[in-house]
Amino acid sequence: MTKPEFVYVTYIETTAEKLWHALTDRDFIQTYWMDCILTSDWKVGSRMTMERYGELKNECVILESDPPRRMSYSWHSVFDPDMKKEKPSRVTYLLEPQGKTVKLTVTHENFADGSKTLPSISFGWPMVLSNLKSILETGRTLPLDAPELAATETAHMRG
Amino acid sequence: MRKPDFVYVIYIQTTPEKLWNALIDPEMTKEYWWRHRNRSDWKPGSAWSHENYDDSSKVDIIGTVIESDPPRRLVLTWANPAKASDPSKVSRVTFDLHPLEHEVRLTVTHDETYPEMLSSISTGWPAVLSNLKTMLETGSAMPMARESRSLK
Numbered sequence: 333m334t335k336p337e338f339v340y341v342t343y344i345e346t347t348a349e350k351l352w353h354a355l356t357d358r359d360f361i362q363t364y365w366m367d368c369i370l371t372s373d374w375k376v377g378s379r380m381t382m383e384r385y386g387e388l389k390n391e392c393v394i395l396e397s398d399p400p401r402r403m404s405y406s407w408h409s410v411f412d413p414d415m416k417k418e419k420p421s422r423v424t425y426l427l428e429p430q431g432k433t434v435k436l437t438v439t440h441e442n443f444a445d446g447s448k449t450l451p452s453i454s455f456g457w458p459m460v461l462s463n464l465k466s467i468l469e470t471g472r473t474l475p476l477d478a479p480e481l482a483a484t485e486t487a488h489m490r491g
Numbered sequence: 492m493r494k495p496d497f498v499y500v501i502y503i504q505t506t507p508e509k510l511w512n513a514l515i516d517p518e519m520t521k522e523y524w525w526r527h528r529n530r531s532d533w534k535p536g537s538a539w540s541h542e543n544y545d546d547s548s549k550v551d552i553i554g555t556v557i558e559s560d561p562p563r564r565l566v567l568t569w570a571n572p573a574k575a576s577d578p579s580k581v582s583r584v585t586f587d588l589h590p591l592e593h594e595v596r597l598t599v600t601h602d603e604t605y606p607e608m609l610s611s612i613s614t615g616w617p618a619v620l621s622n623l624k625t626m627l628e629t630g631s632a633m634p635m636a637r638e639s640r641s642l643k
Contacts, residue, residue, distance in 0.1 A: 345633050
């Protein structure tokens with residue numbers, strides 16, 4: 333049986349340096365990450381918080397940082413009481429330049445069986461990464477409508 | 492419920508009609524899908540094939556249209572032509588086009604695969620669908636997408 337995990341690969345017409353900046357710059361992140369504010373100095377051992385509309389959603393700790401190639405952090409969702417009881421999972425970004433594009437692989441793993449965080453992040457990552465690709469390639473984000481944005485926080489309830 | 496073998500979700504700023512056309516129009520697929528075309532009349536029960544745009548004798552994938560509900564849902568069987576007579580080697584692909592106010596959420600589900608097929612399509616879909624999104628949003632696919640490439 334395969335371990336419960338989420339893997340998403342996307343190819344973006346950009347450079348590894350620009351993509352790294354897009355993944356770690358607080359103001360830039362806010363433009364494409366569904367109104368979330370990610371705050372950290374992105375150094376190994378540092379805390380990273382994800383807030384939305386003033387509410388803390390996820391608490392993270394930077395585990396690896398090798399700009400502009402690889403980043404890893406722990407992820408603990410605290411906006412739902414059941415998710416809050418789960419052990420932290422782990423996110424890894426891998427940036428691999430290929431000609432004029434960068435292959436970005438996001439792996440989110442170390443979930444317990446029956447994790448409620450896994451369906452939630454499985455809904456959220458494609459939206460965040462589609463939006464990231466759009467803003468880097470066109471300068472514009474996707475005008476996602478409110479119900480779709482709100483659905484990321486209820487995806488775990490639909491099973 | 493059992494999880495499907497492969498699921499990929501991507502949001503594209505376009506309309507369901509344009510996205511549906513991009514999946515079946517050879518002039519579109521040749522731009523973002525390794526210079527290939529998808530040939531069929533897209534009616535349920537009809538055959539379809541994934542061929543080299545310039546040389547239709549080079550056929551990579553063959554199958555049958557199971558469901559066709561433009562511009563919402565397309566279900567196809569998907570097999571390597573050399574193995575298509577073995578039912579255990581015939582996989583199934585579903586395209587679900589879910590319209591939002593300003594974009595479409597495309598979900599590609601590839602199920603009933605076998606290990607070799609799963610490995611090939613898990614590498615292929617993210618590249619093809621990234622290129623499809625770029626083409627529809629910027630007007631041209633990434634340079635890599637126009638190279639002629641065959642499935643192993």
